[in-house]
Amino acid sequence: MIKENIVPNTCEETCSQTVIHKDIIQKVSEHMSDETNLDNMAELFKMFGDRTRIRLLHALYQSEMCVCDLAYLLGMTQSAISHQLRLLKQAKLVKNRKEGKVVYYSLADRHVMQIFVQAFDHVQE
Amino acid sequence: MIKENIVPNTCEETCSQTVIHKDIIQKVSEHMSDETNLDNMAELFKMFGDRTRIRLLHALYQSEMCVCDLAYLLGMTQSAISHQLRLLKQAKLVKNRKEGKVVYYSLADRHVMQIFVQAFDHVQE
């Protein structure tokens, strides 16, 4: 169905890149939504794209937990966990509350976990 | 609602980590699903967690395209695009077909794009 677009049209002068399908590029360019949205998405996915962080999110999906319990559960140092929790908090994926010496972390937004659950379904296909 | 679990229970001998909430850890451990699923999810999200790759996926969501058109559209070298398309193909997110010298890439799986769309909604909130 894209057959009729194959009309070689080589070498735009404005760009070192050869362009074959001017019409498709034109059409797709129009639909290229705000690049900052895509950048924000990349940042969001970057947070999910790490073994330690995804295990943290998965654990917190079950229950609010404090730092040292998370460290024990994941078999990692408390420092490493704390660093990652900081990143997750900056990304607004988790929130925390303090009770005495202990800091409890929980998911900031159930809505975000829909993405998690959907991806979970996918990798199980 | 988790108040009654705060029963300090310090220093498991088996681990250098202090454990405060044994019962929560026990409960969460049971629900810690297969770690390989989480690893696969991290790998999947890693593919989405890059500006170039997410722009490629977004472009291919509009239309099948060849390498040089994608390079032109994103304003990047053909080599850089080709490297990233290889990663996306390894992750089974895109597929390609060859027609003469030209290689056309397209999304491998519409289902995966649900994750994309959901994240897109989220960053727009």
Add this chain to the structure above:
DNA sequence: ATATTATATGAGCAAGTATTCAAATGTTAA
């Protein structure tokens, strides 16, 4: 055959990042 073109690929580099280690902060207990 030779040249041109579209794409792929390997090596190298620069930038980013996850973890460790040591030290700092803040809270509770003695």
Add this chain to the structure above:
DNA sequence: TTAACATTTGAATACTTGCTCATATAATAT
């Protein structure tokens, strides 16, 4: 006050990764 403890933080290190550059491959055209 001092000691113990949960957590945070900064610097250093090891590892990963995205891009460039040069070259290789494969198809077409001359």
